[in-house]
Amino acid sequence: MTLVLASTSPRRRELLAQALFSTDNDGFELVAPDIDESHRSGEAPADFVVRLACEKASAGLALSAGVDAPVVLGSDTIVVCDGTILGKPVDEQDAAVMLRSLSGREHTVMTAVAVTNGERTESELVCTRVRFCELSDMDILAYIESEEPMDKAGAYGIQAIGGSFVEAIEGSYSAVVGLPMVETRNLLKRFSVL
Numbered sequence: 001m002t003l004v005l006a007s008t009s010p011r012r013r014e015l016l017a018q019a020l021f022s023t024d025n026d027g028f029e030l031v032a033p034d035i036d037e038s039h040r041s042g043e044a045p046a047d048f049v050v051r052l053a054c055e056k057a058s059a060g061l062a063l064s065a066g067v068d069a070p071v072v073l074g075s076d077t078i079v080v081c082d083g084t085i086l087g088k089p090v091d092e093q094d095a096a097v098m099l100r101s102l103s104g105r106e107h108t109v110m111t112a113v114a115v116t117n118g119e120r121t122e123s124e125l126v127c128t129r130v131r132f133c134e135l136s137d138m139d140i141l142a143y144i145e146s147e148e149p150m151d152k153a154g155a156y157g158i159q160a161i162g163g164s165f166v167e168a169i170e171g172s173y174s175a176v177v178g179l180p181m182v183e184t185r186n187l188l189k190r191f192s193v194l
Contacts, residue, residue, distance in 0.1 A: 002067045003028040003193050006060025006074040011159065015179040016073070020194075029067055033059035033074065037087070045080045045110060050123050052076035053112035061116055071117045071191050077178050079154025081107040086154040092144050098155040099143065102165075103135040107154070111175040115187045122190060124183040128171030130158070135165060 005016055005028050013030065020027040035055045039048055056074030064070035079086040081101055089095035109130055114123040148162060149155035156162030158169075158176045174181040188194045 001069040001071055001193065002064075003188070004060055004064045004067060004070045004072045005030050006033045006056045006063070006072050008032045009178055011157075011178040012075055015174055015177060015181060016184065019179070019181040019184050019188075028073075029064070029070075031060045031063040031072075033063060035059050037076075039085060045078060045083075045085050046125055046127075048085065049076050049078045049110045050112040050114070050125055053114040054116070054121055054123055057114040057116040057121060061118055069117075071115060071188075071193050073113065073115050073184070073188075075111060075113045075179050075184075077109060077111040077153045077175070079107055079109055081105065081154075088151055088153055089149060089155045092150075095144050095149045095155040096140050099135060099140045099149065102132045102154065102156070103140075104132060106131045109154070109171075109176045111172075111178065111180055113180060113184050113187060115191055115193075117191060122187055124180065124187055126172050126175040126180040126183055128169060128173075128175050130166055130170075130176060131168040132165045133167045139165070 033056045053074045053076045057072045060072040086098050109128045112125045146161055148157055172180045
């Protein structure tokens with residue numbers, strides 16, 4: 001049995017290594033799934049993020065044809081504010097709009113993790129509440145200039161500069177970063193990987 005991470009995210013790779021009590025990815029293989037991440041009309045945010053995690057795991061399984069007995073893990077993270085899904089910003093203007101909408105407010109970060117071995121797929125959804133401090137236009141512009149928000153759901157990364165905007169968190173820190181470690185370990189145990 002070989003564990004495969006279906007992700008190109010360095011944050012997920014690092015968190016999975018930590019969940020496996022490792023310092024690098026020597027305990028698993030990596031593949032880069034390419035799926036359509038479009039939101040379907042009428043799809044609830046929780047259903048959307050779980051579907052993407054499952055599709056990434058399935059796409060990763062298809063990419064693992066040469067791997068011995070692959071068990072594939074896929075994950076996805078979204079930010080939800082006032083019922084609106086905030087994905088990765090398409091440009092700097094989009095990032096600024098997202099950050100203004102989060103300023104001084106609470107939002108929910110939803111991270112789903114899915115594991116499949118081709119015979120069965122199981123998933124877990126973790127919802128974490130995050131409260132931002134008030135952001136000035138200067139804060140927002142300086143943060144965007146750092147380029148950190150450009151590849152992050154909700155236009156921020158809690159594990160780096162964006163963490164300086166977080167007043168409070170209720171739930172799983174690792175899920176906000178991109179992979180809920182407790183739930184991931186539980187799933188891997190159910191597939192006898194741990």
